[in-house]
Amino acid sequence: MEPVLTEDEGMSAEGLEAPDGETLGRMIRDARKDKGMTLEEVARAAAIGRSTLSKIENNQTRASFDIIRRLMQALDLETPQLFVQSGKSDISGRRDFTRKGQGEHQETRTYDHELLCTELTSKRMLPYISTIKARDVSEFDTWVRHRGEEFMFVLSGEVTLYTEHYRPLQMKAGDSVYYDSGMGHGCVSTSAEDARVLWVSLDG
Amino acid sequence: MEPVLTEDEGMSAEGLEAPDGETLGRMIRDARKDKGMTLEEVARAAAIGRSTLSKIENNQTRASFDIIRRLMQALDLETPQLFVQSGKSDISGRRDFTRKGQGEHQETRTYDHELLCTELTSKRMLPYISTIKARDVSEFDTWVRHRGEEFMFVLSGEVTLYTEHYRPLQMKAGDSVYYDSGMGHGCVSTSAEDARVLWVSLDG
DNA sequence: GGGAAAAGTTTCCTATAGGAGAAAAATGAT
DNA sequence: ATCATTTTTCTCCTATAGGAAACTTTTCCC
Structure with a gap:
């Protein structure tokens, strides 16, 4: 973290961004690999089909909200993790203020x-x-x-x-x-x- | 929904659930109503169909993840709000107040x-x-x-x-x-x- | 109240999500 | 290397998501 010696107004960091089709599959695959689980195991845990999971990981389908939810639970993925933040999620060395009524x-x-x-x-x-x-x-x-x-x-x-x-x-x-x-x-x-x-x- | 009038001490709220089909629709409808927006407006903002939104709010469909994501953005809903999970925070169902100067x-x-x-x-x-x-x-x-x-x-x-x-x-x-x-x-x-x-x- | 406009729901249809199993890779033991 | 086993992808089919438009309900004027 380096000192930010700038003007006082905060710089516009980008906010939360939901994962687009692109990244979603990768994240899920990564999470699965990270736990050393197979498609079969995760699919079973999430009560969905192997093939469905495969397609999701390869971004070959736009899964339903419900399916994704079950997957997250099966993979112990905190929801916030799924919704990647494009900017760093910490405010290391930063400050921002708002004058009365200027919010x-x-x-x-x-x-x-x-x-x-x-x-x-x-x-x-x-x-x-x-x-x-x-x-x-x-x-x-x-x-x-x-x-x-x-x-x-x-x-x-x-x-x-x-x-x-x-x-x-x-x-x-x-x-x-x-x-x-x-x-x-x-x-x-x-x-x-x-x-x-x-x-x-x-x-x- | 009506106010629940009970004793002041917090009772353990039942675990908050992930929004299954049941609650998801209500949450979205509430959010929309709170902003005083019509189906048309929100649907437009989220780039989805009026009818689709109607079905989602009435739990008549299991919307795709993508659709829900766009809706959340259109409604300015923080993602975490949508993914309420049963892992309750420590103060689950509790409240405490302090009168002026009584801290x-x-x-x-x-x-x-x-x-x-x-x-x-x-x-x-x-x-x-x-x-x-x-x-x-x-x-x-x-x-x-x-x-x-x-x-x-x-x-x-x-x-x-x-x-x-x-x-x-x-x-x-x-x-x-x-x-x-x-x-x-x-x-x-x-x-x-x-x-x-x-x-x-x-x-x- | 009655009529018009707005908001919401339902219908209908097409594109596709999702699952079962077949096919294809990848892995691993000998 | 060869073959068995596990893991992943692909194929096919059915159920349904999602949008356009018709239809119904509500709102709000007069």
């Missing part, structure tokens, strides 16, 4: 997310500030869930955090919460105005 | 750290609020370094973040920074008063 905005129906430090694409934590639009609690209907952990800090306003297995948690500015984001969760503003929260999300 | 205090010469959500001992991210005592910049002499990544958000006051390889970064309330904590780093208050920052640290 990358991404709006959904109920949230307005401002992604922070997005130049640093290989970071493991995902920090963002969400403006949660005021709305009636009764409107809360959809959980989000994604494997990992999440930390939330209320910057302003009042919110209610709903998570599976727990009763709703009323939160005010300055309060914070940490939870398994694999649980269904969602957040609504319970004050008259929009609320702002800082979220830091960690995958896996 | 566990830990004082050093220049900082007053308030650790957040400490009940949840197995969490991977370490969130804490630091009050950085006002002092002269010249006093800054020692760098801290520990393998991992760190995110910092300025809550109030003005601070200067020093990191190896970069020039000092002046920060005000609302600014944030993300950096490799393996680089030497340190933070001082550059305003007359103490500054408060929220830190989230991740090992390894």
Whole structure:
């Protein structure tokens, strides 16, 4: 790792890229060889056909999602490994900052997310500030869930955090919460105005 | 989906499953709805057919890996989210919160750290609020370094973040920074008063 | 409510995924 | 080298994925 003495803005590293047909076969073959297994063995473990596996490894077919999923499990491939990152997945010697309000905005129906430090694409934590639009609690209907952990800090306003297995948690500015984001969760503003929260999300 | 109102202590969530045909469709539909997009729009973005997308969302087909991959990109879905696997994180189904000012205090010469959500001992991210005592910049002499990544958000006051390889970064309330904590780093208050920052640290 | 436009589903058809077994390589023992 | 055995690829066939368009449902005006 060499010191990066550059301007302060991060350089745009490339983000995550799913393996195209090209690389997918190679990766699977490599993984199999690495474990010293035969087509037969892996195919059996994944409950798919020998020939199918052969074709996949040789990129002679565009396998179904289901088949690939079973293969990954059979080969003990962590999913993230399958989705090669084109850039290195570490931020060795790097830094990136975002000035107030200058994050990358991404709006959904109920949230307005401002992604922070997005130049640093290989970071493991995902920090963002969400403006949660005021709305009636009764409107809360959809959980989000994604494997990992999440930390939330209320910057302003009042919110209610709903998570599976727990009763709703009323939160005010300055309060914070940490939870398994694999649980269904969602957040609504319970004050008259929009609320702002800082979220830091960690995958896996 | 409706909020589950239970006792506050976390019960062990059942293992998260890889998205079998069942859940995959729902996840995609949820993601699409959340973005307020129509089948047409998403299908266009992913370069697939409307009907195909409809079938996928309704679990009426076992889509190919390639199709799913394109969908994820179109929907900005992190891949790991899709491949939720049963290997649960240690805080599986758990939650912990800290009310403003109620964190566990830990004082050093220049900082007053308030650790957040400490009940949840197995969490991977370490969130804490630091009050950085006002002092002269010249006093800054020692760098801290520990393998991992760190995110910092300025809550109030003005601070200067020093990191190896970069020039000092002046920060005000609302600014944030993300950096490799393996680089030497340190933070001082550059305003007359103490500054408060929220830190989230991740090992390894 | 009624009518139009938008969103979503189903139908139909072609291309192909996926599996069983045959053919071909690769490996290995003597 | 020769032959047996294992491993991989290829051939063939059926089931179905995926797209175009017809059809149905929902949304939203007036």
